[in-house]
Amino acid sequence: MRWFAVPAALLAIAGLWLGLVVAPTDAQQGDAYRIIFIHVPAAWMSMFIYLVMAGWCAVSLTFNVRLSSMMAQALAPTGAMFTVVTLWTGALWGRPAWGTYWVWDARMTSELILLFLYLGYMALRHAIDEPRRADRASAILALVGAVNVPIIYFSVRWWNTLHQGATVTLTGPPKMAAVMLAAMLLMTFAGWFYAIAVTLIRVRAIILERERRAAWTTELAGAAR
């Protein structure tokens, strides 16, 4: 865990230093733009974690591997946390940039749906007592919901949104200053390491919880006999 938590902290410190102190004030947006250093990495994480979670769900459905369900289960709260951060920082950025905290445009609405997918996944797991049934049902929900991720990503291209288009893409040179890009990437790597660290701790807890539950069920069955 330390192997992920320590790099996460160091990368975040470096990213915050570059983003808040070194990077210059933006000519158009003033210092309000500095929200980007959390907002964009958090938004990437919220989508990326969902895809990883859906991937584990696909593995659990196909090969019936219990550990992959537990990995998906361990990722969901962290994904939901990043989604809340994305929506919250987006609202605080939208107010100075567009004059409104929220509009129902395609980007923002689909990101809100992502939050409901995470919460729905967790609620469904919680609602089903039998772990194997919970694995299957929640995996199906997660996989169906995965169509929302490309919708979020391409929403700014497919629809005319108030939300701006992509500044950084995989295909072309980024349309931002190098120091700003560096700060954003450092924060993104910090987010990855953080997510791995927290998920690995949570999955250990989940494994113990399920083992105990299984042992208890066997005991009960034994006693009944």
Next chain:
Amino acid sequence: MNLADFFAMGGYGFYVWGAYVVTAALIAIETVAVRWRLRAAREAARTGEK
């Protein structure tokens, strides 16, 4: 640049710090919560509590 300017964020302090502080708080809460969860799970596994 002095400290007061830094916290003022060119007049956008409320928005910028509102974003950073709440994010930091959420991360702190998640970190503590996940550690508690693991500790509770270990404790339960050790004592064999149902």
